[in-house]
Amino acid sequence: MSIDTLRLDRIEAASRLIDPVFRNTPQITDDSLSRELGHETILKIETLNPLRSFKGRGADFLLRDTRETRSVVCASAGNFGRAMAYVARRRGLSVRVFAATTANPAKVARMRELGARVVLEGADFDAAKKAAFDYAGERENCVFVEDGREPQLAEGAGTIGVELAPLRPDAVLVPVGNGALVSGIGRWLKTYSPATRVIGVVAAGAPAMAHSWRSGTPVSTPDVHTSADGIAVRLPVPEAVEWMGEVVDDMVLVEEEEIFAALRLLRDLMGLIVEPAAAVGIAALARHEIPGARVATILTGNNFAPDLVKSL
Numbered sequence: 001m002s003i004d005t006l007r008l009d010r011i012e013a014a015s016r017l018i019d020p021v022f023r024n025t026p027q028i029t030d031d032s033l034s035r036e037l038g039h040e041t042i043l044k045i046e047t048l049n050p051l052r053s054f055k056g057r058g059a060d061f062l063l064r065d066t067r068e069t070r071s072v073v074c075a076s077a078g079n080f081g082r083a084m085a086y087v088a089r090r091r092g093l094s095v096r097v098f099a100a101t102t103a104n105p106a107k108v109a110r111m112r113e114l115g116a117r118v119v120l121e122g123a124d125f126d127a128a129k130k131a132a133f134d135y136a137g138e139r140e141n142c143v144f145v146e147d148g149r150e151p152q153l154a155e156g157a158g159t160i161g162v163e164l165a166p167l168r169p170d171a172v173l174v175p176v177g178n179g180a181l182v183s184g185i186g187r188w189l190k191t192y193s194p195a196t197r198v199i200g201v202v203a204a205g206a207p208a209m210a211h212s213w214r215s216g217t218p219v220s221t222p223d224v225h226t227s228a229d230g231i232a233v234r235l236p237v238p239e240a241v242e243w244m245g246e247v248v249d250d251m252v253l254v255e256e257e258e259i260f261a262a263l264r265l266l267r268d269l270m271g272l273i274v275e276p277a278a279a280v281g282i283a284a285l286a287r288h289e290i291p292g293a294r295v296a297t298i299l300t301g302n303n304f305a306p307d308l309v310k311s312l
Helices: 008-017 031-037 056-062 079-090 105-113 125-137 151-157 159-167 180-192 208-215 238-247 256-270 276-287
Strands: 027-029 040-045 071-075 094-099 117-120 142-145 171-175 197-203 250-254 294-299
Touching (some): 008 056, 071 125, 079 094, 151 159, 159 294, 171 180, 250 256, 250 276, 256 276
Parallel strands (some): 071 094
């Protein structure tokens, strides 16, 4: 599936059409954080909305046309399922979300609060996704939605690129889970800020997307070991791997201790507590030699587990 599947005109339309509650999020620079990281660092804060994550952008754009849809099935570690439930409830759709038995209980509770029927099945996210796919395949009028495969999800997420492009950063560091976020952002920036390097960041304990980007084909891993549940991918989506191959300039890995150091840095210097997946861009800046004086990263969500604050 070529990157042309992600259409610039639809990303632009999404930047106007999706719910304003998800758009034009803060883009801030802090002198203390920038000095600590050795770059002028722009934080794109995606946590100040009813879902506390960026996922509402794609879900809202995907579900705008629901004439043939009555029931939606998906898999999620929490944030995507919550977004689907939030948007679907407003459009009169039913949503069933499959999540791993090890899923963050706070995220599970919030999905249920929004009306999703949450089914806990499988030892990890990818096992839950297989269960969701099987469930939808056995029922009529039931649509399976896979994050990383649906172009509209990436196009909705790509509106973050629309908002960042006027700042002309030298690099943008993007947390990579299923790949829709980095693909959508990269699609826009490669046209409207072509000098900006698009750098994906994954947890070292869940390296499948980095391996896949380097090889150009999906490379799975037998398991994942990371606190960053939002990017804990074991089985890459082929469509997203192909998209990333055309718009991502580099992919870096960060260790667990580096993620937690980044979480503490955001807490101490910015007064922000985010979930581990959201901090990997900061971890990469602190750990890796990232070219460019001015860089941006996306704080993708703050639906953290109840014990995160204590562990920090």
